[in-house]
Amino acid sequence: MTGIVFNKSETSVKFSNELLHLDIDIFLKKMYSELDLDYPKFFKMDNLCKLGMIGTELLYRNNIELFNNKKKIGIILQNKSSSLDTDIKHQDGIRKKSVSPATFVYTLPNIVIGEISIKHKWQSEGVFFINEELDYELLSQYSNILLNGNRTEINIVGWVEVFKNQFKLHLGILAKSTSTEKLKEALS
Amino acid sequence: MYIGAESIVSPLGKSAEDVFRKISSGITSLAEKRGVIQSSFTPNELELLPLMRESILESISKINKDYLSKTRTLLIVSTTKGEINLINSNISKAHLYYLSHELSHEFDCIDKGIVLSTACVSGLQSLIIANDMLSNGFFENVIICGGDLASNFVIEGFTSFYALSSAPCKPFDKDRKGLNIGEAVSTIIMSKNENIFNYTPFRFLGGCSINDANHISAPHRDAEGLIRSIENSLEICNLSVEDIDFINAHGTATVYNDGMEATAFSKLGFNNTPINSLKGFFGHTLGAAGVIEVAVSLQSMRNNLLLECKGFNSQSFEKELDILTENRKLEINTILKTSSGFGGFNASAIIQKI
Numbered sequence: 001m002t003g004i005v006f007n008k009s010e011t012s013v014k015f016s017n018e019l020l021h022l023d024i025d026i027f028l029k030k031m032y033s034e035l036d037l038d039y040p041k042f043f044k045m046d047n048l049c050k051l052g053m054i055g056t057e058l059l060y061r062n063n064i065e066l067f068n069n070k071k072k073i074g075i076i077l078q079n080k081s082s083s084l085d086t087d088i089k090h091q092d093g094i095r096k097k098s099v100s101p102a103t104f105v106y107t108l109p110n111i112v113i114g115e116i117s118i119k120h121k122w123q124s125e126g127v128f129f130i131n132e133e134l135d136y137e138l139l140s141q142y143s144n145i146l147l148n149g150n151r152t153e154i155n156i157v158g159w160v161e162v163f164k165n166q167f168k169l170h171l172g173i174l175a176k177s178t179s180t181e182k183l184k185e186a187l188s
Numbered sequence: 189m190y191i192g193a194e195s196i197v198s199p200l201g202k203s204a205e206d207v208f209r210k211i212s213s214g215i216t217s218l219a220e221k222r223g224v225i226q227s228s229f230t231p232n233e234l235e236l237l238p239l240m241r242e243s244i245l246e247s248i249s250k251i252n253k254d255y256l257s258k259t260r261t262l263l264i265v266s267t268t269k270g271e272i273n274l275i276n277s278n279i280s281k282a283h284l285y286y287l288s289h290e291l292s293h294e295f296d297c298i299d300k301g302i303v304l305s306t307a308c309v310s311g312l313q314s315l316i317i318a319n320d321m322l323s324n325g326f327f328e329n330v331i332i333c334g335g336d337l338a339s340n341f342v343i344e345g346f347t348s349f350y351a352l353s354s355a356p357c358k359p360f361d362k363d364r365k366g367l368n369i370g371e372a373v374s375t376i377i378m379s380k381n382e383n384i385f386n387y388t389p390f391r392f393l394g395g396c397s398i399n400d401a402n403h404i405s406a407p408h409r410d411a412e413g414l415i416r417s418i419e420n421s422l423e424i425c426n427l428s429v430e431d432i433d434f435i436n437a438h439g440t441a442t443v444y445n446d447g448m449e450a451t452a453f454s455k456l457g458f459n460n461t462p463i464n465s466l467k468g469f470f471g472h473t474l475g476a477a478g479v480i481e482v483a484v485s486l487q488s489m490r491n492n493l494l495l496e497c498k499g500f501n502s503q504s505f506e507k508e509l510d511i512l513t514e515n516r517k518l519e520i521n522t523i524l525k526t527s528s529g530f531g532g533f534n535a536s537a538i539i540q541k542i
Contacts (some may be wrong), residue, residue: 016432066242075399080283080285081283082270082283082284082305083512084275084279084282084283087269087272087275087282087341088275090275090341090344090345091275092285092339093344094340094341094344099344099345099347099348100348101345101348101349103346104344104346104348104349105404105405105530107269107341107345108268108305108306108307108530108531109305109306110305110306110307110530110531110533111307111404111531113531113532113533114399114401114404114530114531114532114533115404117399117400117530117532118401118402118403118404120401121401122399123397123398123399123400123401123412123413123416124390124398124399125396125397125398126306126397126399126533127304127306127317127397128285128304128305128306129302129303129304129305130284130285130303130304130305131285131288131302131303132283132285132289135302138302141321141326142317142320142321143323144324145321145324148324149320149424151396151420151424169271170537
């Protein structure tokens with residue numbers, strides 16, 4: 001399990017080994033209380049959304065001046081397993097004849113973008129790609145398309161993956177001025 | 189960028205022309221199966237990959253294949269659930285990237301394959317991103333293939349949401365009671381080169397997808413996200429409301445979705461613009477929806493024939509909209525396509541005759 005959140009100051013926040021070896025549920029709970037999130041909706045979310053929320057919160061808090069006064073914040077995410085972690089739970093529900101709409105709504109990978117947008121009231125462009133590995137080329141190409149077309153002012157870009165107890169979080173900010181090479185190093 | 193070579197593989201038929209012929213004579217594939225109204229193959233398809241292969245082959249037969257092989261070509265697979273029927277038996281195939289990996293290896297002309305999954309806007313957003321990738325010079329051609337199956341997985345899920353209608357859906361109707369799930373695959377090719385198409389292509393002018401930051405499964409009451417999306421698309425394309433001849437809406441036939449869309453169209457001043465939803469012909473095809481609905485709308489432009497909004501009889505919106513109650517012969521030059529979905533996504537795009 002790895003977790004990196006990349007900041008504008010070009011230093012990355014790496015989670016300690018101790019944290020990363022925790023069971024995912026415990027890791028997420030611990031991060032929630034460490035960040036003092038005070039956002040009860042968090043506990044309704046599936047783990048993919050929780051992980052994306054934690055990553056975005058870290059990025060946001062470490063770069064508040066960058067987000068200030070900006071309205072168009074794009075979110076470009078990718079992972080390997082889509083929402084399969086929750087899909088399996090929904091499939092189990094079908095087998096046990098106890099299907100829950102509260103689970104079903106999380107059987108889509110882009111819900112994490114919805115949750116982040118709601119939390120921060122960001123009404124902007126977002127997209128979710130799926131690939132076996134992080135495709136930095138695609139993420140940076142699309143990020144630059146949005147930035148250069150003035151469709152967004154800054155973008156949250158990266159990898160948010162959860163499958164069973166395995167998780168991986170590599171997130172960064174891309175602005176017109178960002179050093180893409182350093183971000184690539186950190187994300188890849 | 190240029191757009192055309194549309195293909196459809198659906199329970200209604202196995203080419204875009206065949207499907208258009210059938211639905212223009214009022215035929216729908218919505219029917220009851222195991223107590224649920226749906227549009228599905230008989231028997232239901234277990235796997236999506238063979239349908240995608242078939243659909244891509246049909247699209248490629250409508251273009252100059254050599255050109256595709258000689259220049260950089262991207263494949264975008266648009267799907268919400270992929271091979272979800274295999275979730276218990278073969279988890280590696282149930283990973284969505286399995287589809288883009290297989291297809292990009294099978295077709296020599298494809299240089300790279302990616303998967304986009306943003307719920308019900310996946311299809312339209314794939315076309316928008318294809319256009320962006322071409323305009324920015326990253327590829328010469330993009331094959332966009334959208335598909336999803338009417339799986340037990342999604343039918344059970346939407347049932348738990350009380351979102352399914354027990355009768356054929358009635359988009360924008362005052363008595364609409366919910367959606368029907370449909371399975372289909374549709375492919376469209378976009379290119380920088382107008383001359384690769386065997387049949388006259390169209391111009392994809394641009395579009396965008398905006399989040400309404402409101403609720404993960406409920407549409408925004410004031411339609412803020414959709415309004416902003418359409419406004420942005422008009423601005424990107426340097427057009428105004430009066431330039432739009434026709435709107436192919438999302439129109440799932442749920443009370444809240446269609447109400448939200450009607451609010452957006454009214455507030456923007458589209459009260460005299462003909463509008464339809466195609467869900468009454470082949471249901472809500474999820475990851476295929478944006479692609480198949482654009483494919484049918486391209487056929488509409490080719491034939492100068494707007495299709496009725498199947499299932500719609502009368503409306504009770506605050507301000508009346510021109511929702512098509514029957515087919516209408518009309519020369520149409522510029523169309524607006526919209527899609528909205530879970531996660532608060534609202535996509536819109538504009539396509540024009542050359």
